[in-house]
Amino acid sequence: MRRVQLEYGTGHVEVDLPDSAVVIRTGEPHREPRPLDDPVEATRSALENPLGSDRVRDLVRPGSRVAIAFPDRVKGGTHATAHRRVAVPLLLDELERGGVRLSDVRLVNAIGLHRKNTMDEMAELLGEHVVRRIGPERTVNHDAEDAEGMVTLERSDHGDAVEVNRCVVDSDLTILVGHASGNPYGGFSGGSKMPSTGLTGWRSIRCHHTPASMTRGDFAPPTTGSYFRSQLTAIRQRMESAMPQPFFTVDAVLDSQSRQLRVRAGAIGAVEEASWGMATERTEVRLPGPPADVLVIGMPRDFHYGAGMGTNPILMMQAIGASVIRARAALRPDPVVIATSICDGWFNSREFPPYAAAYDLLQSCRHPHEMTAHEDNFCNQPQWISAYRNQHGYHPFHAFSMIYMGSVARDLAQAVYIAGAQSPEHARGMGATPIDSVGDALADATALVGRDPRLIVIPELSKPAYHLVTHEGTRSARNV
Numbered sequence: 001m002r003r004v005q006l007e008y009g010t011g012h013v014e015v016d017l018p019d020s021a022v023v024i025r026t027g028e029p030h031r032e033p034r035p036l037d038d039p040v041e042a043t044r045s046a047l048e049n050p051l052g053s054d055r056v057r058d059l060v061r062p063g064s065r066v067a068i069a070f071p072d073r074v075k076g077g078t079h080a081t082a083h084r085r086v087a088v089p090l091l092l093d094e095l096e097r098g099g100v101r102l103s104d105v106r107l108v109n110a111i112g113l114h115r116k117n118t119m120d121e122m123a124e125l126l127g128e129h130v131v132r133r134i135g136p137e138r139t140v141n142h143d144a145e146d147a148e149g150m151v152t153l154e155r156s157d158h159g160d161a162v163e164v165n166r167c168v169v170d171s172d173l174t175i176l177v178g179h180a181s182g183n184p185y186g187g188f189s190g191g192s193k194m195p196s197t198g199l200t201g202w203r204s205i206r207c208h209h210t211p212a213s214m215t216r217g218d219f220a221p222p223t224t225g226s227y228f229r230s231q232l233t234a235i236r237q238r239m240e241s242a243m244p245q246p247f248f249t250v251d252a253v254l255d256s257q258s259r260q261l262r263v264r265a266g267a268i269g270a271v272e273e274a275s276w277g278m279a280t281e282r283t284e285v286r287l288p289g290p291p292a293d294v295l296v297i298g299m300p301r302d303f304h305y306g307a308g309m310g311t312n313p314i315l316m317m318q319a320i321g322a323s324v325i326r327a328r329a330a331l332r333p334d335p336v337v338i339a340t341s342i343c344d345g346w347f348n349s350r351e352f353p354p355y356a357a358a359y360d361l362l363q364s365c366r367h368p369h370e371m372t373a374h375e376d377n378f379c380n381q382p383q384w385i386s387a388y389r390n391q392h393g394y395h396p397f398h399a400f401s402m403i404y405m406g407s408v409a410r411d412l413a414q415a416v417y418i419a420g421a422q423s424p425e426h427a428r429g430m431g432a433t434p435i436d437s438v439g440d441a442l443a444d445a446t447a448l449v450g451r452d453p454r455l456i457v458i459p460e461l462s463k464p465a466y467h468l469v470t471h472e473g474t475r476s477a478r479n480v
Contacts, residue, residue: 069109
């Protein structure tokens with residue numbers, strides 16, 4: 001047996017696991033590509049040599065109105081050479097060389113349905129000098145519920161609703177700063193995913209963040225060849241059909257410490273094609289042997305969406321669902337999942353105001369997919385809209401999309417155990433089984449999957465995740 005520390009709450013819990021367990025940590029067993037020595041110069045070079053597009057300075061003229069959209073605090077880092085902090089100042093320089101006045105530039109935080117960031121957080125993301133250079137009045141959050149600030153376009157070629165931030169269609173040029181990072185939703189972040197989720201409304205997002213797309217056989221393992229991904233592309237293309245010119249994107253492939261591995265700029269399709277190979281090299285971990293029987297996850301109290309992810313039962317189950325998808329090609333078709341989570345029922349109503357009510361509504365459903373019937377009524381309630389717009393809270397549909405991701409774990413796994421749940425009823429309310437310890441869960445799992453089960457262990461869910469594949473795995477995050 002070997003002793004492994006799993007994240008649990010604000011600390012760790014030590015568990016004894018079989019010596020044969022495959023433990024996945026940053027850099028183990030997978031060695032990531034070496035980060036760029038000079039990300040500033042690499043970004044400058046990408047802007048000087050765009051793919052499938054003219055240079056930014058040649059896409060604008062004096063009087064041009066420009067929007068630069070960037071990802072929120074959920075990903076990308078805030079260190080001095082973080083991609084946002086490097087790319088945005090260089091883009092502003094390019095625009096000025098093209099004759100654009102900075103008073104005609106707007107910086108838009110592409111939050112989608114996440115909570116709005118404060119101005120202090122904006123300065124942390126972009127650098128205080130960037131906010132001063134543009135001005136706080138022109139450094140804004142996307143607002144999916146701003147009736148005057150949103151535009152409804154014709155449906156995409158897939159028939160999906162397209163509600164988009166007005167600046168996208170009113171600006172003479174919209175520039176996207178994105179990250180080509182491994183993501184359970186469509187393989188990678190960045191590219192078409194950036195505008196199709198970050199700058200749209202909930203009625204558009206629900207067309208793909210829905211059981212109809214997420215339960216398809218091509219959704220898991222994560223792949224850029226899924227119907228889900230094609231929906232994102234079609235929504236982006238519909239936006240571009242209404243824009244003066246297509247998006248110009250600057251995407252960086254990031255490592256587990258949010259350092260740039262590659263930077264490419266230009267048209268979205270060309271940038272995706274040039275980025276996904278390196279992103280796969282960073283993200284995909286190939287494991288020896290047959291698929292595993294059990295996935296063990298260490299879950300902290302707080303991680304990327306905000307405080308209380310490991311206590312809020314909806315977000316807890318979402319994290320498990322995302323982990324199952326990331327590991328899908330390294331697991332048997334019906335694995336057992338064991339997660340160490342406090343699961344004490346603290347929803348963190350300040351950041352996630354609609355979540356407790358969404359959880360209560362879920363208890364009236366026989367299956368999470370039945371929540372789709374409640375979307376319109378719940379997501380139009382004024383108190384939840386006000387909390388999103390005015391109180392830095394997550395949008396009400398965000399809770400639904402997280403429930404749907406959690407249901408993926410329920411559907412794919414034959415059992416999900418929550419070891420150390422302090423509120424067992426909240427674990428049961430999400431379709432999981434509360435249990436005292438990882439050892440007890442392993443004993444139950446052995447009865448389900450057979451003696452000497454193969455284990456994959458992810459001790460630290462808070463760290464940037466990999467996509468796992470065995471030599472017998474069915475698919476990777478590559479384009480298929």
